[in-house]
């Protein structure tokens with residue numbers, strides 16, 4: 001019986017495929033503001049806490065780093081207009097551009113920015 005698939009040791013090297021703990025962290029994080037939290041929970045969360053959606057996981061700094069390299073303005077534009085499998089506004093019809101920016105900061109760093 002091959003039950004030991006290997007509990008990945010704590011390696012901090014090149015970005016790796018998301019692990020179970022990356023997924024767990026993504027699922028547990030929420031924006032501090034109640035308003036943002038509500039928007040996040042009804043839109044971004046569905047894809048950005050799912051490995052199958054192939055979206056960068058919330059709070060997974062390694063996955064967000066190359067995205068952040070494009071510059072925040074580009075990320076906000078992509079979030080507003082859509083980007084590949086990422087739908088326009090992330091399906092959050094009432095999200096403003098400022099909401100998107102705050103959500104991206106939250107998802108990419110696990111922190112929240114002032115709005």
Ligand code: HEC
Pocket residue numbers: 039040043044045046047048053054055056067070074075076078079083084085086087089090091092095100103104
């Ligand atoms: C239906 C699924 C889905 C939802 C809902 C969703 N996303 Fe995404 N998102 C994706 C996928 C898939 C990608 C990766 C796209 C790619 O790189 O090809 C992505 C990528 C992104 C990126 C990176 C864009 C870039 O230029 O690299 C940002 C920023 C983003 N999402 C923000 C959000 C925000 C904010 C929300 C909620 C308001 C949200 N997403 C909701 C699927 C989703």
